Amino acid sequence: MADIPDDKPAQSWQSLQQFTAARIALGRAGVSIPVKQSLEFKMAHAHARDAVYSKLHFDELVEAFKQFNLPVVHLHSKAGYREQYLQRPDLGRRLSEESCLHLSGYSAENDIAIIIADGLSATAVNENIIDLLILFLPLLKYANIKPAPICLVEQGRVAIGDDIGSILKAKISLVLLGERPGLSAHDSLGAYLTYNPQPGLTDESRNCISNIRPNGLNLEEAAAKMFYLVQQSLKRQLSGVQLKDDTRAGYFP
Structure with missing residues (x-):
């Protein structure tokens, strides 16, 4: 041959x-x-490394959040600094004692706690979160779903939403954070929804929407999927493996 x-x-x-x-x-x-x-390839690798060590643009985000007319609470996980956060995932899943005390002053009955954390790419949050909330929050208002104060968390992982949602007495926690950057996506957001958030829950209790970014799952579709899952979770009083995403591609309410 x-x-x-x-x-x-x-x-x-x-x-x-x-x-x-x-x-x-x-x-x-x-x-x-x-x-x-x-x-x-080397440039993509550098972008991924930069994303892991990127920081939330707090002042810019808080200023932009003013348009939503919701209080913003600055919180921190038990991970004191970035290297500890990367080496001790367990610390990033729990709210610091100081933040627990601070958040307890906002405790009230709420339908949904929206938690925004840096995760493994604060770059993804800095670049996408405002445009995503511009699409998503009006849907909550339309459906009379009451949001708690927006929680902006440093060194946070997905499960930190359990602590926060529990303290805020929220029916649902929705954690939006930067996903682990790959060599083709350093700006990807993940959304994690949990009904009746309580410390100690595991991943089968959550619904995940991944790869939210302009060149992945676009923000319009992501907002629609998040809204659908929130509505269904409140209606059926569950989340995770028992709650399926039945939205069609391109669906937007």
């Missing part, structure tokens, strides 16, 4: 590039990939 020319496999994959951000059909330069593609 004749040998296939070096560029033949790459050419056969090139038509698929339009469907994925994955690095396929890069070509070869000897036994390596071409310089251009190699530099692009």
Whole structure:
């Protein structure tokens, strides 16, 4: 059998590039990939590392939140600094004692606690959260769903919503945070919904909407899916594996 020319496999994959951000059909330069593609890979890796160590733009976010006419509460997990947060995931899941005391002053009956945390990419929050809330919060108002004060959390992971939702006596917690950055997405948000949030819950109690970003699940669809799940969770009084996302692609109420 004749040998296939070096560029033949790459050419056969090139038509698929339009469907994925994955690095396929890069070509070869000897036994390596071409310089251009190699530099692009290194740049993507640098963006991912930067995202992990990025910080929330608190002043800018708080100023932008004023348009929503909701109080904003600044909170912190038990992880004191970024390296500890990365090495001790358990600390990022719990609210610090000082923040617990501070938040207790806002305790009241609420339908939903919206928690915004840096997660593993504060960049994702800084770039996307305002536009997402502009779409999402009016839907809550339309449905007469009462939100608690917006909680802005440093060094927070998904489960920190259990502490916060419990203290605020919220029926639902909705945690919006930066997802672990990949080499094609350093700006991706995740949304995690939990009914009757209480410390000690595990992931089967939550619904997740992932890859929220302009080049992933667009913000309009994400807001629609979040609203649908909130409505269904309140109606059926459950979340997680028992609550399915039955929205159709492109659905927006």
